[in-house]
Amino acid sequence: MSNPPGPLRLALCQMNATVGDIAGNEQKIREGIAAARGQQAQLVLFPELALTGYPPEDLLLKEHFLRDARAALERLAAEVTDVVALVGFPEREDDVYNSLAVLADGEVKAIYRKVYLPNYGVFDEQRYFATGEGGALIEVGGHRIGLTICEDIWEPGPPASDEAYGGASVIVNISASPFHAGKGLERERMLIQRARDTMCVVAFCALVGGQDELVFDGHSLVLDHRGEVLARAGQFTEELLVATVDPQAARTYRLRDARQRAAAKAARPVPTIATLELPPGPEPEGELRTGGTVAPLLEPTAEVYAALVTGLRDYVGKNGFRRVVLGLSGGIDSALVACVAADALGPDAVSVAVMPSPYSSSETQADARQLAANLGVELFEFDILPAMEAYTATLAETFAGRPADLTEENLQARIRGNLLMALSNKFGWLVLATGNKSEMSVGYSTLYGDLAGGFAVIKDCPKTRVFALSRHRNEVAIETTGEPLIPPSIIERPPSAELRPDQKDEDSLPPYAVLDPILDAYVEQDLGRDQLLLRGFRLKDVDRVLALVDHAEYKRRQAPPGIKITSRAFGRDRRVPITNRYRG
Ligand SMILES: Nc1ncnc2c1ncn2[C@@H]1O[C@H](COP(=O)(O)OP(=O)(O)OC[C@H]2O[C@@H]([n+]3cccc(C(=O)O)c3)[C@H](O)[C@@H]2O)[C@@H](O)[C@H]1O
Ligand SMILES: Nc1ncnc2c1ncn2[C@@H]1O[C@H](COP(=O)(O)OP(=O)(O)OP(=O)(O)O)[C@@H](O)[C@H]1O
Numbered sequence: 001m002s003n004p005p006g007p008l009r010l011a012l013c014q015m016n017a018t019v020g021d022i023a024g025n026e027q028k029i030r031e032g033i034a035a036a037r038g039q040q041a042q043l044v045l046f047p048e049l050a051l052t053g054y055p056p057e058d059l060l061l062k063e064h065f066l067r068d069a070r071a072a073l074e075r076l077a078a079e080v081t082d083v084v085a086l087v088g089f090p091e092r093e094d095d096v097y098n099s100l101a102v103l104a105d106g107e108v109k110a111i112y113r114k115v116y117l118p119n120y121g122v123f124d125e126q127r128y129f130a131t132g133e134g135g136a137l138i139e140v141g142g143h144r145i146g147l148t149i150c151e152d153i154w155e156p157g158p159p160a161s162d163e164a165y166g167g168a169s170v171i172v173n174i175s176a177s178p179f180h181a182g183k184g185l186e187r188e189r190m191l192i193q194r195a196r197d198t199m200c201v202v203a204f205c206a207l208v209g210g211q212d213e214l215v216f217d218g219h220s221l222v223l224d225h226r227g228e229v230l231a232r233a234g235q236f237t238e239e240l241l242v243a244t245v246d247p248q249a250a251r252t253y254r255l256r257d258a259r260q261r262a263a264a265k266a267a268r269p270v271p272t273i274a275t276l277e278l279p280p281g282p283e284p285e286g287e288l289r290t291g292g293t294v295a296p297l298l299e300p301t302a303e304v305y306a307a308l309v310t311g312l313r314d315y316v317g318k319n320g321f322r323r324v325v326l327g328l329s330g331g332i333d334s335a336l337v338a339c340v341a342a343d344a345l346g347p348d349a350v351s352v353a354v355m356p357s358p359y360s361s362s363e364t365q366a367d368a369r370q371l372a373a374n375l376g377v378e379l380f381e382f383d384i385l386p387a388m389e390a391y392t393a394t395l396a397e398t399f400a401g402r403p404a405d406l407t408e409e410n411l412q413a414r415i416r417g418n419l420l421m422a423l424s425n426k427f428g429w430l431v432l433a434t435g436n437k438s439e440m441s442v443g444y445s446t447l448y449g450d451l452a453g454g455f456a457v458i459k460d461c462p463k464t465r466v467f468a469l470s471r472h473r474n475e476v477a478i479e480t481t482g483e484p485l486i487p488p489s490i491i492e493r494p495p496s497a498e499l500r501p502d503q504k505d506e507d508s509l510p511p512y513a514v515l516d517p518i519l520d521a522y523v524e525q526d527l528g529r530d531q532l533l534l535r536g537f538r539l540k541d542v543d544r545v546l547a548l549v550d551h552a553e554y555k556r557r558q559a560p561p562g563i564k565i566t567s568r569a570f571g572r573d574r575r576v577p578i579t580n581r582y583r584g
């Protein structure tokens with residue numbers, strides 16, 4: 001019997017790739033490999049499709065895009081020495097595969113192809129990729145390492161189980177796993193279970209950063225064979241997570257667990273696709289011990305806030321904007337968006353416009369000005385009365401004899417939207433829309449009015465969550481400066497669109513504490529009318545809300561993109577027809 005292989009030093013490069021920026025991603029991978037080498041890592045992992053960013057969507061239908069990605073991979077491979085690098089890329093062969101390349105000794109040594117291609121929720125991988133054949137191992141200095149790509153490890157059985165039964169003591173997973181509230185913990189629990197099932201070290205290397213509506217939270221992990229967390233990267237931040245693992249301990253552990261012997265006999269044989277020398281690694285005399293840094297987890301509301309900040313920062317940065325602008329009403333939605341913008345971009349990159357009409361109360365305007373001052377953002381003031389009067393005069397003859405109604409209310413929202421778009425056009429700023437998920441659900445927003453804009457930061461945050469996030473931001477401010485950031489009256493005042501005298505949201509909608517749970521059940525869980533009644537919601541509320549949600553689909557299709565933070569956001573996550581006579 002040969003000597004058992006010793007410890008293995010891993011580096012997980014939790015990087016923020018940009019979709020389509022092959023050269024930029026290539027450079028980040030190059031730097032990650034150098035940093036991993038600097039940390040004496042022997043194996044360095046990069047996220048799923050790290051070379052192209054995730055999801056590249058229909059770029060994958062372009063042959064030249066696939067060729068460019070391959071060329072970048074070959075360039076990187078040629079430079080790799082003294083470490084084994086596992087890099088995600090789209091592979092064009094007889095078909096297209098979502099693949100992991102094993103780079104070592106100046107070449108691409110082997111390629112593993114993703115087996116499970118997710119095609120639910122926001123995922124569309126079967127549109128682009130063919131499935132891989134099954135699990136695969138690489139041997140690095142006697143360590144058998146099982147390869148998986150993202151969804152592969154969400155499946156309880158093969159390929160990970162086949163790889164473990166085939167002798168793997170380490171399972172690596174390169175991933176691009178989009179965030180929703182609570183997902184990080186859910187994913188960590190799943191990975192702990194996989195480590196226990198396979199009795200393997202699990203190294204999970206995650207993508208981080210925003211891509212259109214998706215945010216990738218990072219939260220890379222290294223677990224031992226009993227599911228203990230050896231190392232955890234921070235959430236929503238780039239990081240090179242380095243950890244030393246003891247694969248031999250996993251092998252020893254298995255000797256005491258007879259279950260896997262029978263299962264191993266029944267398992268599908270797994271090929272070893274590369275046999276490689278162990279790269280140098282740390283000096284044995286050094287203070288080498290298993291583990292790495294373990295970042296603490298953010299609490300649930302802080303986590304969602306961080307997702308919004310990351311999503312906005314990356315949307316703005318990756319799309320080449322330098323500044324954003326939004327209408328600040330003195331209400332809670334625009335207040336929260338302004339805070340997120342200032343936190344994401346810095347107050348110097350945020351402008352706000354206070355645009356009172358005769359229905360805007362002096363209190364809300366004062367609150368808006370106070371918040372702008374607290375944030376230190378640039379403030380514009382535009383009185384919209386002259387524009388309202390101009391519209392009214394222009395339409396007077398046509399509308400003669402008709403009372404003022406929603407038409408005039410919507411005109412106010414449209415005047416504001418127009419002014420913001422004028423600032424956008426003149427100065428090249430991105431307009432942030434401020435609608436929340438409750439409003440998006442029931443269509444409580446004006447087309448070409450407050451729905452105007454380039455990015456809708458809180459469109460997936462129900463109003464009750466908007467309150468929680470705003471309170472959270474104030475708690476953070478009080479902890480750091482002793483003062484709230486958002487004037488408390490903004491949080492305490494009953495929500496109103498202020499489009500007519502004394503208007504309150506609750507005059508036309510059920511209270512948000514009632515509305516939001518109905519929306520969660522109907523929109524996120526697809527429950528029907530009868531099931532909603534079984535849950536104790538009132539018939540009157542259910543019928544009204546369901547009709548509003550169904551009717552507003554046309555409006556949502558015209559809304560700007562925004563950050564997904566729930567398990568079911570509007571858009572690609574929930575595809576319902578606009579023309580639709582089905583009720584309930
Ligand atoms: N199926 C369909 N496909 C395509 N377009 C369709 C359509 N059905 C109606 N439309 C069009 O949509 C128009 C109606 O939509 P729209 O013009 O937006 O107006 P509408 O939905 O009628 O009114 C706006 C609603 O949002 C509320 N609001 C506005 C502004 C701010 C807030 C807030 O609190 O934040 C709330 C306001 O109180 C009101 O209830 C119709 O006139 C028609 O042109
Ligand atoms: N007086 C105003 N000045 C500037 N912007 C405004 C004003 N009123 C409305 N807006 C813009 O239009 C959006 C829709 O606001 P509205 O007051 O109609 O309802 P809301 O959904 O309760 O939003 P908020 O909580 O921000 O007030 C606001 O978030 C803001 O961006």
Ligand SMILES: NC(=O)CC[C@H](N)C(=O)O
Binds near residue numbers: 150151152154176177
């Ligand atoms: N890219 C993937 O395969 C991701 C799928 C996985 N279930 C997730 O949500 O994280």
